[in-house]
Amino acid sequence: MISYTWATCSKVIQSEVNTLTTELPRLLGKQQLLGLYLHGSLALGGFNPTRSDINMLAVTRHGMKVETKRTIVDLLMRVSKMPCPIALHFLVAQDIVSFPHLLSHSLPYDFYYSEAQRERLQQDLRNGAWEYWNEVRNHDATLTMAFFQHLICLEPFATELPVVSKQAYRAALIEATRVAQKNPLHNPLAFVLNVCRDAAYLHDGSVLSKEAGGVWGLAHLPIQQHPLIEQMLTLYRGERGGRPVGRAAFGTFVDYVQATMLT
Secondary structure (H helix, E strand, O other), X not given: OOOEOOOOOOHHHHHHHHHHHHHHHHHHOOOOEEEEEEEOHHHHOOEOOOOOOEEEEXXXXXXXXXXXXXXXXXXXXXXXXXXXXXXXXXXXXXXXXXXXXXXXXXXXXXXXXXXXXXXXXXXXXXHXXXXXXXHOOEEEHHHHHHHXXXXXEEEOOOXXXXXXXXXXXXXXXXXXXXXXXXXXXXXXXXXXXXXXXXXXXXXXXXXXXXXXXXXXXXXXXXXXXHXXXXXXXXXXXXXXXXXXXXXXXXXXXXXXXXXXXXX
């Protein structure tokens, strides 16, 4: 399987992203939208068009009105999965500026869209629950990780980006693993490969994509974890694998995470 970056991905994927770089400033206003970024595998490398999300961050001058969020959701539901799913966090500039001075390692965000949220958002639009979207305030440790890792700027940014320390990144990494470990079967492929790349950072400071993390795990993690890592890596690459490993192997992996990364 060939992995891609933003520079080497297909024109149709670039067109999907470019649609947002055109439409979001129009819907939000150029004074409101301060910056738009790619992060994750499309920025780091290792993007798999059949598996990966297009991870993005949008930074706004102020929090969005709930009516604006509804309009944004309509746009994202049309554009996402054409051809790749979009995962987009909206952050407020003041929260970013204040973040390095806060004790928390989990960054607040104003709104989030992903394909995992589509069904719930559609239900909210049908039953009127969308009117209460602004009553919820959320935090996500993975956003801290995004600012520590590589970002690609698609639209210019008018406010200084936060400088995330190694200590804050490590704390966010452990927190994100702790949250995922509570329900690892929700997305076992992402859980296993994320654990591998997180273990790489904790071991030697490497910042890796999911695929590179899986390769690192096969080279460094205990041999009893290898069949599960190999299976997840094969699935991620879209290759034909052998006989699937059983649930017992997954349980052993979760126990390993608990014992080595969360204690």
